[in-house]
Amino acid sequence: MSAPALIAQSGDSLRESFGKALAALAETRTRVVALDADIAGGTGLHHFRKRHPARFFQFGIAEQNMMAVAGGMAATGLVPVVTTFAVFCLRAVEQARLSIAYAKRNVKIVASHPGLDVGPDGGSAQALEDLAAFRAIPGMTVISPADPHEMALATEAVLDFDGPVYMRTGRSPARSVYTDGHSFKIGKGHILRDGNDVTLIACGVEVARAMEAAERLAAAGISARVVNMATIKPIDTDLIACCAEETGAIVTCEDHNIHGGLGGAVAEAMAATRPCPIEFVGVRDVFGESGEPDELAEKYGLTAPHIAAAAKRAMARKRRG
């Protein structure tokens, strides 16, 4: 009997892209070590474990200790990459706060399985609060790349950045937004498609859905700009102000609670610069449930038709204003 196919290792997912990139990038970055809590097969870290076994550290199912240990390892000059599921990063938020951020340690927290994208494992496993929690920690950079190509670029940028980072990957096979030629820069949003009537600002798996929404809107005669806001913190305030100024309406799109994540970050930045109507596409302050990612995205309002409808609502408010 052959071994069962591991769902965890199938498909062109963000986590697999991260794992492959990390293993390759670590060849020349000898201070990089990776920490695992018994889910290397699921986080993409199995690539690193295979290529750099002496730099792979196992902590068992004990994330709080692992997170604070990472701070201690960084104190000796290493660059620890801590990996687990996003929901278990939430379990160790306080360790990330004190032993990593407060102590200003050069630790990279890489979280797979964020949002409804987790799918069949259900509500207990679908972290919809991680961006908000980690964004609230002083000095913590928060990143959620859009597709496998950008994931690899972001992994390199994160390793070469000096400071604590929380980065989301993703479980499910991801749609490509980028091919070659993209350059990722921490703190910079990227205009994927230009438009004049409304700006769709998205991160993670929602970027592809926002692009699809822009197509739909175009068919209805609406010119939508799409921004990939892969860095949620520090947010690209200049770009947000520019989009507010030039399009007069904004929709944020994220696989996360509408409270405190990308939508919150964009609203804060815009309110402090150039306010305009804003609509929030995301999970509306409820927990998820079991189902396939696309089914869940439809049920919880994250798909292109929902984004397009939100764009129209934002534009309607603009006209009234």
Add this chain to the structure above:
Amino acid sequence: MTALRRASTTPPVPDPVPRIAAAAARTRQLAVAGIYRAGSGHPGGSLSCADLLAALYTTELNIPGGAATDPTRDRFVLSKGHAAPALYAAWAAAGYVSDEIPLALRRINTKAQGHPHVLDMPLSETSTGSLGQGFSAAIGMALGLRHQYIDARVYTLLGDGECQEGEIWEGAMCAAHHGLSNLCAIVDYNKLQSDDRNANIMGLEPFAAKWRAFGWNALEIDGHDIKAILAALTTAAETPDQPTMIIAHTLKGKGVSYMEDQALWHGSVKMKPDETRHALTELGASQSDIDLWMTP
């Protein structure tokens, strides 16, 4: 006793015990003075660990240049971060910082934070104050040093109540699993925590047996017996393949009669002038130091 026997094979060295005892007394005095001046802080658990801190900083730790700069230095992490008054005082008593540091405890715009913060005080090695985390950070340092073939040791001091944190037992498994013989943890086992006795809040016993079951070399000593402290530290350094836990039986509030074995003085407390004068006198502070320290 091992330490003394080892020392006899080399040219005679002065007995370290009187020096450590003097540093411990000074540590207690400065800790109490700092807490008085701050108007808050934790005296009970600061006084109970003064002998341990004095032994570590006077003779045990090898910190070239006296600063947290040499990558090969030994590390000490105060996981029971609320004993910061004693940590700063122990540094002063051992000559790492001036008396101004412990005496500036908890004041705005100073570096002597209520709980150790590594960005303000590099010698604290990491930031602590949330129980359980310093222990894990120390494990990370031990792992990181060993990974880089740096032959330095890592020490960490835990509170007894701190051992109710789940993270401690995650770390206990981890350090033993990874065979961290370069790690030595010490529990300041004064039997009291914030509200009451450990036994009434959440019992720890059988404590040494727990650590042994988790794969540690567990030793039990009188945490106020300096010779016993030195001997245990030597045993720890000579134990291969596993981390050592020194369970140091101590007295909360040690050295101040009205504080001894009283949970009330766990803190954070505001000490009155007459209480402070009484405490400093019992701790052997000179009249001139008392007058100097109690002047606002």
